[in-house]
Amino acid sequence: xxxxxxxxxxxxxxxxxxxxxxxxxxxxxxxxxxxxxxxxxxxxxxxxxxxxxxxxxxxxxxxxxxxxxxxxxxxxxxxxxxxxxxxxxxxxxxxxxxxxxxxxxxxxxxxxxxxxxxxxxxxxxxxxxxxxxxxxxxxxxxxxxxxxxxxxxxxxxxxxxxxxxxxxxxxxxxxxxxxxxxxxxxxxxxxxxxxxxxxxxxxxxxxxxxxxxxxxxxxxxxxxxxxxxxxxxxxxxxxxxxxxxxxxxxxxxxxxxxxxxxxxxxxxxxxxxxxxxxxxxxxxxxxxxxxxxxxxxxxxxxxxxxxxxxxxxxxxxxxxxxxxxxxxxxxxxxxxxxxxxxxxxxxxxxxxxxxxxxxxxxxxxxxxxxxxxxxxxxxxxxxxxxxxxxxxxxxxxxxxxxxxxxxxxxxxxxxxxxxxxxxxxxxxxxxxxxxxxxxxxxxxxxxxxxxxxxxxxxxxxxxxxxxxxxxxxxxxxxxxxxxxxxxxxxxxxxxxxxxxxxxxxxxxxxxxxxxxxxxxxxxxxxxxxxxxxxxxxxxxxxxxxxxxxxxxxxxxxxxxxxxxxxxxxxxxxxxxxxxxxxxxxxxxxxxxxxxxxxxxxxxxxxxxxxxxxxxxxxxxxxxxxxxxxxxxxxxxxxxxxxxxxxxxxxxxxxxxxxxxxxxxxxxxxxxxxxxxxxxxxxxxxxxxxxxxxxxxxxxxxxxxxxxxxxxxxxxxxxxxxxxxxxxxxxxxxxxxxxxxxxxxxxxxxxxxxxxxxxxxxxxxxxxxx
Numbered sequence: 001x002x003x004x005x006x007x008x009x010x011x012x013x014x015x016x017x018x019x020x021x022x023x024x025x026x027x028x029x030x031x032x033x034x035x036x037x038x039x040x041x042x043x044x045x046x047x048x049x050x051x052x053x054x055x056x057x058x059x060x061x062x063x064x065x066x067x068x069x070x071x072x073x074x075x076x077x078x079x080x081x082x083x084x085x086x087x088x089x090x091x092x093x094x095x096x097x098x099x100x101x102x103x104x105x106x107x108x109x110x111x112x113x114x115x116x117x118x119x120x121x122x123x124x125x126x127x128x129x130x131x132x133x134x135x136x137x138x139x140x141x142x143x144x145x146x147x148x149x150x151x152x153x154x155x156x157x158x159x160x161x162x163x164x165x166x167x168x169x170x171x172x173x174x175x176x177x178x179x180x181x182x183x184x185x186x187x188x189x190x191x192x193x194x195x196x197x198x199x200x201x202x203x204x205x206x207x208x209x210x211x212x213x214x215x216x217x218x219x220x221x222x223x224x225x226x227x228x229x230x231x232x233x234x235x236x237x238x239x240x241x242x243x244x245x246x247x248x249x250x251x252x253x254x255x256x257x258x259x260x261x262x263x264x265x266x267x268x269x270x271x272x273x274x275x276x277x278x279x280x281x282x283x284x285x286x287x288x289x290x291x292x293x294x295x296x297x298x299x300x301x302x303x304x305x306x307x308x309x310x311x312x313x314x315x316x317x318x319x320x321x322x323x324x325x326x327x328x329x330x331x332x333x334x335x336x337x338x339x340x341x342x343x344x345x346x347x348x349x350x351x352x353x354x355x356x357x358x359x360x361x362x363x364x365x366x367x368x369x370x371x372x373x374x375x376x377x378x379x380x381x382x383x384x385x386x387x388x389x390x391x392x393x394x395x396x397x398x399x400x401x402x403x404x405x406x407x408x409x410x411x412x413x414x415x416x417x418x419x420x421x422x423x424x425x426x427x428x429x430x431x432x433x434x435x436x437x438x439x440x441x442x443x444x445x446x447x448x449x450x451x452x453x454x455x456x457x458x459x460x461x462x463x464x465x466x467x468x469x470x471x472x473x474x475x476x477x478x479x480x481x482x483x484x485x486x487x488x489x490x491x492x493x494x495x496x497x498x499x500x501x502x503x504x505x506x507x508x509x510x511x512x513x514x515x516x517x518x519x520x521x522x523x524x525x526x527x528x529x530x531x532x533x534x535x536x537x538x539x540x541x542x543x544x545x546x547x548x549x550x551x552x553x554x555x556x557x558x559x560x561x562x563x564x565x566x567x568x569x570x571x572x573x574x575x576x577x578x579x580x581x582x583x584x585x586x587x588x589x590x591x592x593x594x595x596x597x598x599x600x601x602x603x604x605x606x607x608x609x610x611x612x613x614x615x616x617x618x619x620x621x622x623x624x625x626x627x628x629x630x631x632x633x634x635x636x637x638x639x640x641x642x643x644x645x646x647x648x649x650x651x652x653x654x655x656x657x658x659x660x661x662x663x664x665x666x667x668x669x670x671x672x673x674x675x676x677x678x679x680x681x682x683x684x685x686x687x688x689x690x691x692x693x694x695x696x697x698x699x700x701x702x703x704x705x706x707x708x709x710x711x712x713x714x715x716x717x718x719x720x721x722x723x724x725x726x727x728x729x730x731x732x733x734x735x736x737x738x739x740x741x742x743x744x745x746x747x748x749x750x751x752x753x754x755x756x757x758x759x760x761x762x763x764x765x766x767x768x769x
Contacts, residue, residue, distance in 0.1 A: 334651020
């Protein structure tokens with residue numbers, strides 16, 4: 001936190017440094033330039049340290065700083081380590097003339113660990129912009145704890161990390177093997193396991209607090225803080241993933257006590273100051289297994305022919321006050337995390353599935369967006385208020401879909417609500433047409449759904465259902481989010497926006513090259529390029545000149561280009577692969593205090609308002625909106641909002657990685673007993689070491705190594721992105737359908753290895769399995 005006597009923002013300090021020669025400055029220079037004398041000196045020092053932590057500045061030696069985006073010698077980023085020992089530094093700030101991540105050879109990584117934020121020195125840059133470097137300094141450790149398997153050995157006790165990117169074992173000194181009793185109840189996981197000796201723990205999964213990090217060839221040292229169970233125990237995979245990704249999962253006792261102390265009855269004084277919607281047939285529409293109901297909706301035709309759309313969102317801000325114990329823990333978590341068989345909630349269940357959840361036939365406090373829309377889907381008028389509702393029904397997507405499809409049984413049960421659902425469908429389709437007209441991208445990629453039996457064991461992977469009811473809620477939530485964002489932006493109040501920037505030109509260029517092989521293009525005109533002349537010196541002493549062609553950053557692509565291509569490939573065999581690759585060419589959406597619009601939605605202004613039970617940014621937006629409704633001044637500065645945005649973007653990525661990691665692990669477990677079986681698959685990526693394929697009915701991915709491709713010696717052709725046989729000229733390309741055999745399941749690496757299926761040769765007996 002900056003000293004109160006120092007008032008320059010990060011951006012102002014950065015602008016001043018960028019004006020200096022080579023965008024470099026010393027602490028002494030800055031003291032003089034900024035007039036930061038006396039008590040302001042500490043404030044400047046804190047500000048600079050904070051900017052180094054954020055990756056805006058690089059402190060390349062003590063007291064000397066350079067703008068991260070201007071440095072060609074140093075870079076700050078996250079270290080991503082491969083299981084084979086090498087790694088990459090993923091820059092926090094884009095660096096001019098550097099393409100992609102910085103390669104770090106195995107010899108240059110120690111003592112850093114996977115996930116650490118590091119300062120790296122760039123040692124070599126190739127003509128195509130790919131760079132190599134070495135780790136100079138660890139700025140922030142990613143792992144205060146490590147989950148792994150406890151091993152009893154003659155020379156002591158050790159823990160082998162579950163994550164194979166953490167390659168050093170952790171030594172457990174005598175007396176540090178048995179954990180202390182937990183301070184707070186684990187409300188989502190397994191019960192505590194009691195053991196009396198280290199020998200009993202051999203082979204068990206434990207969580208370890210690191211006391212000393214591995215360094216200079218020495219092992220790390222830790223103490224066991226949790227015993228999770230045996231590797232094969234039911235649910236142990238979720239427990240491991242929670243700790244591997246450092247997901248906060250135990251609420252502080254103070255937060256639980258706060259939640260339990262909130263009275264269930266709403267005071268009459270609070271009801272009186274709110275708009276009462278309780279007489280309207282408002283409903284929630286969610287999945288069958290949902291328990292936290294954030295949103296409820298109501299639609300009706302107005303006498304003037306326009307539409308009334310009310311979107312009511314749980315008023316979490318009424319119960320969770322800034323800087324309370326619950327609030328601090330919610331910010332720390334950032335989001336709820338959803339696994340196939342359980343969830344790690346952002347809020348204690350007293351709130352998430354209790355007081356805040358819009359359960360049917362119970363009075364609930366809400367923040368309401370009231371929109372009047374014309375028959376083109378344009379907003380004629382809008383207003384926002386604090387309200388109180390009583391949901392008429394807890395509907396599911398399946399039930400609403402059946403009603404709208406004419407299911408007699410469902411229509412009998414919900415006869416009184418049928419006109420409302422029909423109104424919802426009509427308005428949702430109007431809103432969808434409006435979005436399509438302005439260029440909004442609508443990827444309809446299939447999502448995998450893990451299926452379980454009655455005992456909770458995985459039985460298969462299916463395509464998640466998506467119907468008109470999903471579309472209804474999606475369109476209404478988008479409309480509410482846009483309306484709230486526009487209202488806050490017009491008031492010029494510091495807030496959080498959901499931003500999605502235009503795609504990186506190189507990724508667009510890469511996609512165009514692949515799409516052209518299928519006869520398609522994004523059709524935004526000729527792609528501007530920059531040419532660089534490079535002279536290569538051969539071993540025989542000859543010098544050969546060649547041109548490097550790179551995409552020009554000035555190329556402009558719009559969401560409409562993507563939208564039109566989606567329409568062209570709809571229903572075609574190549575739709576799945578091109579949609580997948582288009583999605584990969586886009587940037588990841590994030591939270592920011594700056595309103596930069598949303599590329600994929602073709603929206604000038606967008607935020608997240610509709611899920612405050614499970615997303616902290618939505619809770620912050622509710623608070624901002626609430627202060628505007630009350631006529632109060634903004635409660636937070638732009639810099640505070642910038643920090644909230646960075647924190648929430650990080651926790652969102654962390655949750656997404658954990659959810660994907662578990663699903664992939666479940667898929668690998670499911671395939672363990674299917675070695676030798678053959679499947680229909682599609683090639684989704686071609687690399688120098690093999691083909692990545694996706695099984696068509698199971699949405700499961702794996703690798704076909706290049707040296708296993710049958711019938712020829714194959715080479716990777718980078719320009720064509722194909723694998724080509726040297727003699728036969730047989731080619732394998734992205735999007736091609738192949739029949740594959742599962743050869744190997746690597747449970748430790750959570751990966752699958754396939755081979756190209758070949759029909760049995762005539763006269764040869766099939767090997768018995």
